[in-house]
Amino acid sequence: MTIQDYLRQSAALIEAAAQTDAMAQVDKAVEIIVSAFRANRILLVCGNGGSASDAMHIAGELVGRFLKERPAQKCLSLSANPAILTAWANDYSFETVFSRQVEAFGEAGGVLWGISTSGNSANVLAALAQAKEMGMTTIGLTGQGGGKMTQACDILIDVPSKETPFIQQVHLCLYHYICQKVEAALV
Numbered sequence: 001m002t003i004q005d006y007l008r009q010s011a012a013l014i015e016a017a018a019q020t021d022a023m024a025q026v027d028k029a030v031e032i033i034v035s036a037f038r039a040n041r042i043l044l045v046c047g048n049g050g051s052a053s054d055a056m057h058i059a060g061e062l063v064g065r066f067l068k069e070r071p072a073q074k075c076l077s078l079s080a081n082p083a084i085l086t087a088w089a090n091d092y093s094f095e096t097v098f099s100r101q102v103e104a105f106g107e108a109g110g111v112l113w114g115i116s117t118s119g120n121s122a123n124v125l126a127a128l129a130q131a132k133e134m135g136m137t138t139i140g141l142t143g144q145g146g147g148k149m150t151q152a153c154d155i156l157i158d159v160p161s162k163e164t165p166f167i168q169q170v171h172l173c174l175y176h177y178i179c180q181k182v183e184a185a186l187v
Contacts, residue, residue: 010169016160017170025157026174029113029139030181032155036111036137037186043075044106044136046098046127047115050168052079054115054141054175061179070187076105078127098127108135116140117167119147119158128152141174143167 001009017023033043043062045055059077078101079085088097102112112131114124119142128138129152140146140153144160144167159170 010166013159013161013166014170014173017174020158020160022156022158022160025155026178027181029155029157030178030185032111032137032139033113033178033182034185036109037073037182039109040074041110042105042107043073043111043113044078044102044127044131045075045113045115046078046101046124048079048121048123050164051115051117051121051141051171052077054168054171055079055113057172058113058175058179061176062182066176066179066183068183068187070183073182073186078102078105095122096126098123099130102127102130102134102136106131106134106136110134110136111139112136113139113141114149114153115142115171116147116149117143117164117171119143119145119149125149125152141171 045058047055055077059075062073062075078098085097088100114128116124131138138153140149140156142149142158144162146156146158159167161167
């Protein structure tokens, strides 16, 4: 495969994603996040591996700035603190490393945004369950079909692929769009 083939394949998936019903969920996610921020509620974001990096990227865009100067937003990546992650995983369970942080930082009226390309990450699912128990709205960003997150999320945005690298490329486009729309609504 050449770089041109790879880029064409990426572009084809982005175009296919644009045509799915899941994209209607993107605007709902924007509305929910804007509503939470306007009410001074928190947005928590979590994921593993590349999705952990995406969670940190999202928090960076919303706490810092995306395109415009504006006040910081109340957003926290649950993947970002190695002391919490390693202490809790070592002493208790990696499966509950995010749900424990939702318990600590979550609040009714807030939002938990879970990212999992398979939709089946046990620790993301546990965090979504904890968030629901606390009265938070849940958003999921997944690959094709949504996996178990389909049942755990109020809003599910699934990308029509089962190949992790390609899913993550579309995730980047989607969360950049969400950050842009959230920021525009708050300026």
